[in-house]
Amino acid sequence: MVRFENVGLRYGMGGEILKDISFEIEPHSFQFLTGPSGAGKTTLLRLILLSLKPTRGLISLFNKDASQLSKDAITDLRRRVGVVFQDFRLLDHLTTYENVALPLRVQGRDESSYRAEVVELLRWVGLGEHMHALPPVLSGGEKQRAAIARALIVRPELLLADEPTGNVDPTLARRLLRLFAELHKSGTAVVIATHDLALMDQFETARRLVLGDCRLHIYE
């Protein structure tokens, strides 16, 4: 599904911030991406999402060599990936409903075709009462849940989540993790970037990709 071969990344003339990264993400797999703050977890997720170009090495997404893909082809692949950003990236002028529906809207789908689905998901993540609210009036946890709902609404084949439980209470964190587990069982490959050890301990069988010293260490 995702394959990195000797990938390196540097910004400008600086030193490499990621060196010789090689790994694969199999379909239906579940893994945590961890490491200290600033180790490059978010950067690695952006490389997987093809929103950054590596300075060297090979990245393939859904068995397609990223360097050979056109912009339209990259867009098509991104539609198969759900992303939860660390800083939520909700659009402040759109309501919670509109934010969650955004990935479907940009595909040109008619609003009536997905309205029930979006409303249902919003209710499930506990935002049924905040459908009309704009993000600035939501709490951190509510924004987090809206961001997760936006990633899930496209029923992604691959879910990338950057610190998805960073702003929610332990009960909701467990609930969200259960949701990710269910997604994984339904066939979605899941990558959760976190440095929350307690969260990872709830999923002891999950593979751990650990970033440190600009390199990636894999613990099966």
Next chain:
Amino acid sequence: MSERGLIFARSEEQRSLARFVDETDVGLRRDVPLVPAASIAGRALVTVVAIMTFLAGLTAGTAMLIANAADGWRGAVAREMTIQVRPVTGRDLDADVAAALGAARAIPGIADVYAYSKAQSEALLTPWLGTGLDLSELPVPRLIVVKLDPKATLDVEALRKAVTDKVPNATIDDHRLWLQRLSIMAGTVVVIAFVIFALVMAAMVLAVGFATRGAMAGNREIIEVLHLVGAADGYISRQFQRHFFRLGLRGGLIGGGAAILVFLLSGSISALMRSTAGGDQLQAMFGSFALSAKGYGVIALIACGVAVTTGLVSRLIVFRRLRELM
């Protein structure tokens, strides 16, 4: 139902929820612009576009007014010719005038021929020489006005030959020099108007370009999020195009409306001033000073064109900038 089922199954429960949502319409907004509509930059752009459209409308309207007036002058001048009979010692001027009239009347293509009397000819000199002078001592030429038949073609050379054969001291002025000068003037006005129009449009395109780049910088977050949730470049650029088309349309309508208002007012004011001396001069130069329906149509077209240009320019710039992003 499991958590997975809640999200992915299209269950009876979900179908009934869909019906409920559809029937009750929970007040969800539809088609909210993805690029925020209200911004200070947006208002500034509307103002700039309005001013540019106003100037473009004024330029086009004025050019049309002058071109129409020039056409009027040209038509009036082209429908007339003048035969000038100079007094020559030893010749009877009145007889020469009568002979020239007779010769001119015999040429086909002439609707009417009449001569200015001696008194009328002298009256023509009054504005230059003043009144109270005895002009009988001066060799004042006599003028014959030849009105051309608009439905027939006149052989000017035949007329010249017929008249000068009988009256060697007669000359024919077919106003060609005037016509040439009028054509040059009208052409120059149109070219100047076109240049001003092109400059105004170029300035507007640049202003829209700056505004689009500013809007892109201000909405970088939105563009990035749209990209990452799977929006194609065409979709994103369409959002900006729609946004800027609306701004352009608003500016175009304000500017075009103001230009139309100016011409309506100028038409009304010139009609009110018709009885004054200045009004008479204006009337003689520019007719009623009122724009035709075609002129108003052109200004409306400019306003719409400005809106379309604004949208297209922003789309082009957004598309180019998106190509630079991965």
